[in-house]
Amino acid sequence: MAMFQILGVSQLNFYVKSLLEGQPQLKEIYVRGEISAFTRNHISGHCYFTLKDENASVRCVMFRRNAEDLIFTPQTGMRIIARGSATLYERDGGFQLTCYDLQPDGLGAVYLAVQQLQAKLEAEGLFDAAYKKQVPSFPKTIGVVTSPQAAAYTDITSVLARRWPMAKIILSPAPVQGRGAAHEMAAALRRLDEAACCDVIIIGRGGGSTEDLWEFNSEELARTVFGCTTPVISAVGHERDYTLCDLCADLRAATPSAAAELAVPNRETEMMFLSDAAFDLQRGINIHLEMHKQEIMQKKSQIYALNPQKVLKENRQSYTHLVKLLEVAMERQLERRKAMLEMDRKTLSSRNPLEILSRGYSITSLHDTTALCSVQGISPGQEIITRLSDGRIKSVVTQCEDLSGEQI
Numbered sequence: 001m002a003m004f005q006i007l008g009v010s011q012l013n014f015y016v017k018s019l020l021e022g023q024p025q026l027k028e029i030y031v032r033g034e035i036s037a038f039t040r041n042h043i044s045g046h047c048y049f050t051l052k053d054e055n056a057s058v059r060c061v062m063f064r065r066n067a068e069d070l071i072f073t074p075q076t077g078m079r080i081i082a083r084g085s086a087t088l089y090e091r092d093g094g095f096q097l098t099c100y101d102l103q104p105d106g107l108g109a110v111y112l113a114v115q116q117l118q119a120k121l122e123a124e125g126l127f128d129a130a131y132k133k134q135v136p137s138f139p140k141t142i143g144v145v146t147s148p149q150a151a152a153y154t155d156i157t158s159v160l161a162r163r164w165p166m167a168k169i170i171l172s173p174a175p176v177q178g179r180g181a182a183h184e185m186a187a188a189l190r191r192l193d194e195a196a197c198c199d200v201i202i203i204g205r206g207g208g209s210t211e212d213l214w215e216f217n218s219e220e221l222a223r224t225v226f227g228c229t230t231p232v233i234s235a236v237g238h239e240r241d242y243t244l245c246d247l248c249a250d251l252r253a254a255t256p257s258a259a260a261e262l263a264v265p266n267r268e269t270e271m272m273f274l275s276d277a278a279f280d281l282q283r284g285i286n287i288h289l290e291m292h293k294q295e296i297m298q299k300k301s302q303i304y305a306l307n308p309q310k311v312l313k314e315n316r317q318s319y320t321h322l323v324k325l326l327e328v329a330m331e332r333q334l335e336r337r338k339a340m341l342e343m344d345r346k347t348l349s350s351r352n353p354l355e356i357l358s359r360g361y362s363i364t365s366l367h368d369t370t371a372l373c374s375v376q377g378i379s380p381g382q383e384i385i386t387r388l389s390d391g392r393i394k395s396v397v398t399q400c401e402d403l404s405g406e407q408i
Contacts, residue, residue, distance in 0.1 A: 009093070010090065012093075013088060013090040013091075013093050014090055016088050016093075017087055017088035017090055020086050020087055020088055020095075021085070021086075021087055023086075026085060026086040027085045028083065028084075028085060028100075029083070029084065029085065029086065029097075030081055030082070030083050031051060031058070031081070031082045031084070031097060032053075032079070032080070032081050032082075032105055033051035033052055033053050033057075033058075033079070033080070033082070034051070034052055034053065034077065034078070034079050034080075035049050035050070035051065035074055035075065035076055035077065035078050035079075035080060036049065036050040036051070036052050036057065036076055036077075037049055037050050037076065038074055038075060038076045040067070044064060045063075045064030045067060045068070046061060046062065046063050046064055046067070047061070047062040047067045047074065047099075048060070048061055049074065049076075051080075051082060051097065058095065058096065058097050059089075059094055059095070059096040059097070060082060060084070060096060060097045060098075060099050061089075061096055061097075061098055061099065062084075062098075062099040062100075062102070063098075066099065066100050066101065069101070069220075070101075070102060071113055071114075071117050071217065071218060071219050072102075072104060072112065072113030072114070072116045072117055073116045073120075074102055078104065078112070079104070079105040080102050080103060080104055080105050081102070081103045081104075081105050082097060082099045082101070082102050083099065083100050083101040083102075083103075084097045084098050084099035084100050084101075085097070085098050085100075114217050114244070117217065117219055117222075117244065118244060118247070121219070121222055121223075121244065121247070121248070122247075126222065126223070126226045126247070126248050127247045127248065131226070132250045132251070133230075133231040133232075133250045134231065134250075135200050135231045135233065135250060135251055135262065135263065136199045136200060136231070137265060138264075138265060139164075139167060139198075139199035139200050139263060139264060140166075140167060140168060140199055141167065141168045141169075141170060141197060141198045141199055142160060142167050142168070142169050142170070142198060142199065142200055142201075142202065142263055142264070143169075143170045143171075143172060143192040143197070143198035143200070143201035143202070143230070144156055144157075144169060144170070144171050144172070144201070144202050144203075145172050145173075145174055145185055145188045145189050145192065145201060145202070145203040145204075146171075146173075146174070146176055146202075146203065146204060146205055146256070147173065147174065147175055147176050147205070148171060148173045150176060150205055150206060151206050152176075152204060152205045152206045152235070152237070152256035153171065153256075155206070155255070155256045155257045155260070156169075156202060156235075156256045156257070156259065156260045157169060158257075159257050159260035159261055160260050160263070160264060163260070163261065163264050163265070163266050163267055164264035164265060164266075164267055165267070167264055170192065170197060170198060172188040172189070172191050172192045173188065174187070174188035176204075176205035176215070176216075177205070177208065177212045177213075177214075177215055178215070181215040182215040182216070182218030182220055182221040183218075183220060183221075185203065185215070185221055186218070186220050186221045186224040189201065189203060189221075189224050189225065189228065189232070190224060190228075192230065193228040193229055193230045196229070196230070198230050199230070199231075200230065200231045200232075200233060200263050201228065201230050201231070201232050201233070202232075202233045202235055202256070202259045202260065202263060203225070203232060203233070203234055203235065203245065203249070204216075204233075204234055204235030204236050204237065204245075204253070204256050204259060205235075205236060205237060205256070206237040206255070206256060207237035207255075208237070213236055213243055216234075216236045216243035216244065216245040216246075217243050217244045217245070218244070218245075219244070221244075221245055222244040222245055222247070222248045223248070225245055225248040225249050226248040231250045231251070232249045232250050232251075233249060233250065233251045233252070233253055233259045233262060233263055234246040234248075234249035234251070234252050234253070234259075235252075235253045235254075235255060235256040235258065235259030237254070237255045237256060358389040362386050362387055362388050363386070363387040364384050364385070364386045364387075365384065365385050365387070366382065366383075366384060366385070367383075367385065372384065375400045375401065375402055376402075378397060378400050379397065379400065380397050380398055380399060380400065381396060381397060382396070382397045383395070383396055383397075384396075384397060
C-alpha cells in the first residue's frame, strides 16, 4: 500500500509560494491590464487592486515604499503595465502579483499621469512665481546638467563662449533620456547645488518625442529643481509643451541655446553700454568740473574783495585824509583851547588881589587874619596890619572916623 504525505494548509501554501518565488521567470515580469477595484490603505499606505484583461484577472498589491515613487495616481479603469513578481499570499492561499512599479499604457495614459502629477505639484505651490529665484545678471560660473555627448551641451558652450567668454562652465554629466535618467539628472543637479560653486544652473536637452522627454516629468527631478538654492534654467527643447521640470524651474527656455542666452549678457551689448556710460560719465564730469570752476572763480573774487591788504590799499587815501582832518581839527581845537585859556588867565589876573594891590590898593586886617571892611569895632590903640603889593606894615590905630554917609 502506497504511503502519502499529508500536508497542512499552511505547509501547502508555503510550498506553492516557494515554488512560485523560486522561478527566475516569475521574479520580474511585466503584465499589461486594466485596473479594477483600486484601493489605498490610509494607514499603511499599501495599494490593493485587480489587474484584468478580456479573459482573466489577477490580484495585485503594491507596498507603500513603491507606491510613493509613482508619478501618477492609479485609478480604476486605467490601463497600465505593472512590473512585479508572482507570489502566493499564504494566509488565504490567494495567487497575487507583488508590484514594484506601474506605468501608464498608451500615450493618453501618459498624459493623464503627467496631468495628475502636475495638479499635485501645483497644489503644493511648486510652480508659484513667489518662489522663483532671480537669475544673476553677470554670472561668473555656470553649471550645466546634461549629457556630455548631447548636442545641447555643444550648443550651450558655443553660445556662452560667444556671448560671455569670461564665464566658467562646470558640467555635471547625466543621461537625459531612458529609464532612470531622471534620477541621474536629479543627483547631478544636487551635486552642483550642494557644492555652491555656480551662480546659475542650466538643465536640459535638445528636442525629441514625448517619450524622449518623459524623464523631465519625473516627480523626483521636479522637486529637486524646486529645492535648489541656486537659480535653475530649464531648457527642454520642446517649443509647445512644458515639462514639469520647466514649471518648477526659476526660468524656462525653449532650447538649450536660448537658455545660454538667458543665462548670460551679450558681451558686445555690454561693451556698447559701457562705452556710452563712459561717455556720459565723462561729459557729466566735465560739466561738474566747469560748474565748480566757475564757483571757485566766484569764491576767489569774493576772497580777493575781502583781502585785508586790498581793503587797506583801497582805504589808504581815505585813511590819510582822515588823519589830516584829525590833525587840523586837533590844531583848531588846541588854538581854541589856548584862546580860552588866555581869556581865563586874564580874567583870573584881573581878579588877583595882588594885581589889585599893585594899582595902589591895600588890605588891612587884624593880626593878619581877618580883613577889615568897616571901622565899626575898631578902637584906637589896636594894632592892625596893612598888606601892600610888595610888603606889610604894622601900625597902631590912633583915630577912627565913620565916613559911610559921605558922597564920593
